[in-house]
Amino acid sequence: MAGGALSATEALYADEAAPDGKLAASKAAEHFERVVRPIFAEHCTVCHGEDTQEADVRLDVPDKILGISGAGALVVPGDPEHSRLIQLVRGTAEMQMPPDDRLPPEAVAALEQWVREGAVWPGYEKRQTPSTGAATPSATAHFTPEQKAYWAFQRVRDPSQPPVTNAAWPRNPIDHFILARLEAAGIGPSPPADKRTLLRRVTYDLTGLPPTSEELAAFIADNSPDAFAKVVDRLLASPQYGEKWGQHWLDAVRFAESAGHDGNNAYLHAWRYRDYVVRSFNADKPYDKFLVEQLAGDLLPKSGDAQQDFDRVVATGFLQVGPKPVVMRDKHQMLLEIADEQVHTIGVSMLGLTLGCARCHDHKFDPIPTADYYSLAGILTSTKVMADAAPDSKWCEKDIAAPDGEPAEVMTVEDLPDPKNLQIHLRGNYRSLGAEAPRRFLQIIAGEGHAAIQTSGSGRLELARWIASATNPLTARVMVNRIWQHHFGRGIVATSDNFGRVGELPTHPDLLDWLAARFVDNGWSIKAMHRLMLLSSTYQQACLENAASAAVDPENHLLWRMPRRRLRAEEVRDSMLAVTGGLDRSAGGTLFTEGYQPGDETRKLYVVDISNRDPFPPFQSARRSIYLPILRNARPEILKLFDVANEQAPTAVRGETTVAPQALFLLNSPFVRDRAQDLAAYLLSQLPDAKPEDWQHVAIDNAYRAVLGRDATAAEHQAVMDFLASYQEQIQADSSPARDPAELIKAAREHYDQATRQETGLLGYYRFDGVEFDGASQALRVDLPPRESNVGRSLSIEFWMKPTDFRTATAAGADGPEGRLWRMGIETRGAGDQQANYPFYEFYPPNAGGRVVVADSQAVVRSDRWTHVLATIGGGRRVLYVNGRKVHEAETGAALRPFNLPLVIGARGDRNEWFRGGIDHVALYDRVLDEGDVRRRFGMFEECHWKANDVPELFAWRAFCQTLLCSNEFMYLE
């Protein structure tokens, strides 16, 4: 045994040992075999041997001891003092090994000698940076013929369209490819979809919103042959197109506006990247340019076009908007994690390859050697992403000029001054380095051992151009497949993020190539691809059952019909807002102006406050979902429930779940209830005062048109009428509520109470639980704490009242001997039957406009029910709302000045104008509540003061409208 070991050692050390080194080596080997190995065997390998490897240490094979260099090394050959093994057996480390009984001193000495003499382990092949015993990965790959022949790595072909028997069906070549396969399978396509179905389908597919009744009527009336083409063009030209398709791209590139780790640092400027994406889709930016800008826009020469130059910098936010372990202590490791995340994102979003899998070992399925991973990672680690190495690290942001000349902060990257290749990290560990990986592309595509990028920069621009090249076999295929997926429900390659061997094979490989070739031919125009696909007969098929076709192709891979799809998360939310009249369609900009806390102001570091998710103020916006801040680990409930893309990594195919929590949300959440109530209130308000006899039928049809885009059938009319009648009857019958109404009101008050306390900008909130003021001596004076009374420029005042008599009275005011700021209450006008209380609100700063009484029949403050009043002042305007409706609005020259006055409830501060009746839920806010806020609060108010006889009609209609919003017909597209 020793002899064999000797010769091996001899050979290994021959090149570096002096002539007499041979002898030394042989002696060392002998020492090892005779003394050292037995020590390991006797004392160590029970815990650190073949069967168990505690702490991942193994002392029976050389590579576990000698194969690890750097910080984790057990043995530093020649240096016992710095060898952890020696420290451990000496007992000078934080622990001692073996744990129970010390090694005899002579054994310790023998180990020291072994290390000092170079830690020779016979038979172990010494390398500069040895690995686990497997061959050190080489930078140059050698692929097998099979790997090279894999379909996805072949150049895109341009197949001609196949012949078909049913020549009348195809509208364009896509149909030939589809029909040829159907005919080969012995089945045929479905008949065309009806116009309503088709318009609904295409409008959602291109804009994420339902068509309006007017759009539907226009399309149905248009009998020209190009009616549908006109619709497609109209939709492609609408600003909502970019919002819908931008979201697809944001999914693919794991866009979010926070770092996602502990603390969840806020990316306050990430929205500019989102807006860039929306803008780019709307402008039909050629896809190759789109990719280059995102990877390397900062490196492109200035064009002189302000918008374009701005966009190119903003586009590189692509590299920044991923999750970042900013608090990781090992900052070198942090940068590697960030680069890894970027490599993975580039791989799956642009190339359909899981490159990240090659970080620790050669990719197990695809011909991606570890070297290629480090070639790409080297490009990204040569790019400056992080601005500092503070414990809570900050990423790079820049102040640049926006196209309008205003300064804008953007997330971007830049090349480091000293770009460097990475060495291969053995097993992904940066302390264990292998061969250098020159910065270059993927060898399976660009050639084994192809030349390194010649650049003084990072190589990002070269990488971008290589990816966005017409000859790259993956880029065009991956994108046309994505477009196809989002129109036909399933990609031609179903795994649109994985074109590798673990992915699915294309169902129509020729079609995929034909489309990819057209994509490049058409200057990488995405809109041209939409037109091509949407104008095909394939897309315009109906979604029908066909037992014969289903028997042949149950999964519809051959597209013998259009598949049915559920609305996506954003579509669910946006549609509910749209069909109930509440959607705010304004575009761009950020809502992420609140909901975060300062982390480190000097570095402009802010932390997302996700402690209370749904009251998160920006989530209350009525704007399209794409404009709600996308915070990692804190998505709005409705989006999360309906399978929004997880923002931790690129998502190509979203899940589509059907679960009870969705149903609970739809039935019980305030969001859906409010939408239903909005629609019900709208339907009832549309009716003339003298309701025609068939008013219910008219309203039912209106509801169906609004939500489903059609009239109700006769059976549906009957069902709804029966439901409404039964509902109203029950709610009016005293005995019907199973629960005590008083209890209901109490619960509703608690709900309102909680919601009020969560309102943004709440300064003070006072409730009286229905106690009535006596109109003679009862009033409440609250000395506002200094912070609360220091109101700046904006103020909203809200309360409910139910006066019991006719008189002019002040319900609340900021009003004291020192002065007064505002008062609100009622004034009585008219006489006899015409006598009524009308609301007034007054502001005292000069030019504020003084007292305004709204003597309007819509603003009457009744004595038999509670009235909700809300006044706002700020931004040069004052507004009064009664029961959620704006009843007065005026310009005001004055800004409020900070005041320090008591709040008086129930009378004027000078003990006049006593109020008799109920005042409750008085709330002050340091901001101007907008119309949406007011409507929402009034809606809650209605519920809080629910009484069986008050609003049975509204409640019944709300319940009905809610069923439409919950219905399968609303939730699914055909």
Add this chain to the structure above:
Amino acid sequence: MSGCGFPHHGQSDSPAGERLSRRQLLRSAACGFGHVALLGMLQNTASQLQAAQTPATLLGMPHFAPRAKRVIFLFMHGGVSHLDTFDPKPQLTKMDGKPLPFDTPLQFNQVGNLMRSPWTFRQYGQSGLPVSDLFPHVGSVVDDLCIVRSMFAEQVDHGGAILQLHTGSAVFPRPSMGAWISYGLGSENDDLPAFVTISPPMMHGAQQLYGSGFLPAAYQGTPVGDYTTPMKRAGIRNLQRAEPTDRLEREQLDLLQQFNRSYAAHAPTDSRLEARIQSFELAFRMQMEAPAVLGIEEETPATLKLYGINEEPTDNYGRQCLLARRLVERGVRFVQCSHSYKWDQHSDLKNGHEKNAGEVDRPIAALITDLKQRGLLDETLVIWGTEFGRTPVGEGNNGRDHNPYGFTMWMAGGGVKGGIAHGATDDFGYYSVEKRVSMYDLHATLLYLLGLDHTRLTFRYSGRDFRLTDVHGEVVHDIIA
């Protein structure tokens, strides 16, 4: 994102094109939350189809015979000192005030000399395992405990450590362990979610700690309240019926189902439509059922007293523990009770730990006792744990700093040995040195006890297969009964 697992179930032998019959679907849909979700995906999502076809997830069957059916995780947020609770160190007492005789990794704060535990340890039960005077009630059930004294991790900050404890990854948030388990096993109850988290922390990971990550949303934990809400007022979102009466809600639902059935009639092979009808029925049942589970009024006065309910300082955690028992009794798979965020005694260890232990000691012992007397302990794994331990050296005058290098967690019931201590830290309790158990090992063992092979419980996302244990984890067979 280090590494990636590559199990092969993705290439399934079962015919991908096979459609589930309506009857199969209905039967499965009736099995609770998880299955409706999976079946919905089966019809639609090719890339997730593969993941969904794991026998474990499709059938709600474990990989092998489970020792435990359910888990209750008692999470002590902030970092409980092992040296003052379950890992006595005579050497520490002896060398009180002297410097630590070896170097330590960088900590947050300058740390002082060795500081002895202010509490006395006593031996309890037949096993004679020592427990400090902080936990006398838990001491009384020590013969049921398997105390793992050799936990170790590397994250020194709360966020990373807690994230790793809950999701396996300290770097990028992944699905939480409860989500993995409900994904793997589904729920045993038609009317309740598989994973419930009671009074969850709203910091150091917040929703991630019970999130489903890239798993379908169905697997996320259902929170009952949050740690700022007293248990007396805690509830579940959207569970409160919005219509004024049950009957009105039923009539509304009937109208909806009438619409949905007539829509489904022209698409009889699209099982999603029927699944959605069923999901509303399930929601309606939950709405009726769940409040009854949450209401503990029906428990006997003796039980309430056992848990220390309606008494201070035990009322809040007592309610959590009792609710946990009620949930596992009804087949909920994974229940977490969080005591958040209290244990971070950088200073005033004595008063802080005493107050905290006073809040949880009796309820925890009551939970073990109660589960046992109801015959539930054998199949319910109780895990008591924290994100890290604390240093043997003092911080300031009277506190201890974070110590992820050696700390204690314990388990009870559900197939683990009782009355044993596993592994050890060094003489001062700084490092785990003997039979070391990592968080990955803990997760692997937890899944093993539930009958799941941690290397086979995978989900494909963003092109790769992911596991709770990433590429790590060894089952700690020594502690399994």
